[in-house]
Amino acid sequence: MTQSFQKLRALTGMKDILPDSSSQWEQLEETVRQWLASYGYRNMRTPVLEHTQLFARGIGEVTDIVEKEMYSFTDSLNGDKLTMRPEFTAGMVRAAIEHNLLYDRPHRVYAMGPVFRHERPQRGRYRQFHQIDVEALGLPGPDVDAELIVMLGRLWKILGLNDIRLEINSLGQAEERAAHREALVTYLEQHKHVLDEEGQRRMYSNPLRVLDTKNPAMQDMANNAPKLFEFLGEESLAHYRGVCDRLDDAGIAYTLNTRLVRGLDYYNLTVFEWVTDRLGAQGTVCGGGRYDGLIELLGGKSAPAVGFAIGVERLLDLCSQQDQAQSLPECQIYMIHQGDAAQRQASLLAEQLRDHGLRVLVHAGSAGFKSQFKRADNSGAAAAVILGENELSAKTASVKWLRAADLPAEQQQQSIAFDQLATELKARI
Template identity: 80%
Template sequence: MAPAIRITTRGGASPRENKNSMTQSFQKVRALTGMKDVLPDSSAQWEALEATVREWLASYGYRNMRTPVLEQTRLFARGIGEVTDIVEKEMYTFTDALNDEQLTMRPEFTAGMVRATIEHNILYDRPQRVYAMGPVFRHEKPQRGRYRQFHQVDVEALGFAGPDVDAELIVMLSRLWKTLGLNDIRLELNSLGQADERAAHRAALVAYLEQHKDVLDEEALRRMYTNPLRVLDTKNPAMQDMADNAPRLFDFLGRESLDHFEGVCERLRDAGIDYRLNTRLVRGLDYYNLTVFEWVTDRLGAQGTVCGGGRYDGLIELLGGKAAPAVGFAIGVERLLDLCSQSGEQAAQPECQVYMIHQSPEAQRLAAQLAESLRDAGLRVIVHAGSAGFKSQFKRADASGATVAVILGADELAARAASVKWLREQGGQDQPQQETIALDRLVTELKLKV
């Protein structure tokens, strides 16, 4: 519970002085840095994208899973990796004062979804295709497309081992980009092999890095022994030649890993999806193996990754479950909305379809009754609140984006009719600018025409 705000005033102060004192003593509260409000006009685009995403996922058999925002901190330290940037520097972690337990606001979805999978034993009888949408939290430097509270669409195929499902996820994403009209997102692909192959590569890579300490920056020196693969993911221009010439994990892959990777590539070629082999692509989390991929664009500046994912066959067992393969991806919603807004002007969603204008208390009561009947017919309706002149009400009706204004004045009440003024064309059909419709036909007429 938030602490109460105590405001004191001098004895004998007048009510007006008390009010002024209260106003002056309270500082305006603003949103936290890196956490943004989504206002109604923008929210319409969010809802439209979410609806498209749900339909797209359902077409591939994916079902919704919802996990808590708060989890035990050890879930992420174990699942993501204690030496990753997320766990070391970016998690919102606190001690629950009631039971002295370390809790963390989820920095990503996968660990929590795997925890729920194990806890509820949902892989007992069959593999599962699941997804989640919602906020995640990381204490990063806010910049374009990267916030401290941001949103993801997270998709997980749990219990599937073959390259066919890896490829299906990538093909799914290609379909989504086409549905959204995004044609400049490109695919980068790599394989991280299996644990023994990564161990052999790690030894060679550490030896290589030790020979090039003179060009390593402070971050690379810190990671050299704890997470050397991430050193190759550097954005430091002074380290690019060193990273380009480092031992490639791809060259340490055995036959089985190479066959899995070729199986993915073969299916992508079947689907006509172009990709680039990026042997430095490692992703930022410890749990990946075999296939990893990113969809990237040049239209978002430095934050060019729109979607990333891959296979994580060891995570379910690592978190205490029965060993089972898994593969998935996450999409950054804010970045995707940014791309969609660049691809075309996003019209604001109308507040309603029908706006009820009235002239008297009696007309307002009738308008409220008619509005309920119109809503029963599936129309979105606003009844003008309070009393105002016709000019003011028409101005508000137009601003609402309504297709029609239904007018109930003294003449209309006497005639048991409503005047209907068409504010916008509907469905490409020309409508009369204004017409009179009997009240007993109003719902039927508007349902057909709006």
């Protein structure tokens, strides 16, 4: 009796990216690499797995990420507590400290890849999702904060996205947050009857996050709460004004959102988000800010830092809505052949074409011309190169242009000598 196996599916919230979609990812990633290189940022790659303590200390133990969303486990070999990274910054800072990157100069670095959070999947948010993470390590001052925001404005232009808006705030410094925290806790105690269960739980452990509530019943309370911005001293305000002045210089529009706190504990001074109304409830496309205390908190020598992260799935969603992410064809040239000798010659010619930078697919196996032409057309290739007995004898290839309906009929197919094939095709594609 044949045993029947149940069909397996991907885990909830973890999505397969198939070839047609993957080509859009590749285009976006290449655009991002070129954009970051134009500002002097270099790639950095860190492990998916880190010690759980890295995130508990760096992100903050009283945060949704650490309390609810991390994929953590105990290593069965040595008992280490490990976590699949829920974000990039802590791991990149850990690597910078471990390898002493900042001993002689600052670094502009970036990473791209998957991160993992155990939360309810919804549009633009998955349990395995992807981020573009950009960090300026060892660089103080509002000029760097503003540069990061301005460079994001350039990316939106490159991608043709014109309805992403910028919200900014300042979280000040530790002593200013401490004074605000005291006033905020007093205020929350006076409005305890309005707080939901989550708000009451956070009232003393992380009161600033109470103001970030999405609960409609708590909005009036949150809007009228003491604002951290009102507790900022002159240095913090000067830093904020320095960012705004540079954004004004660059023509970047922004809105001060005094309730913007971001979801991680390590931020200070500048925080910002780029948001849109075209992604439903999950409208944040990019978020970041300054985190001058994190390097010291994770065991390094005190150094300033600032950065941001972009959600790749959300960015691709926006691009697809504006037809900015088109699927690449499988190949540029499709090799059609008839007979063993023609197949072998097709393989040789394909290598020559690849030497000239062309993307070539040779039909695998044997099939009739009609079937191969259908496959060539479905591949999206610009041209089919045809080899049969006559072509082998004449040492020429028949080239049929598959996407050239505007050409006269007599020019839609032509014969090209083997030794001229690569040059002729490269000139046309």
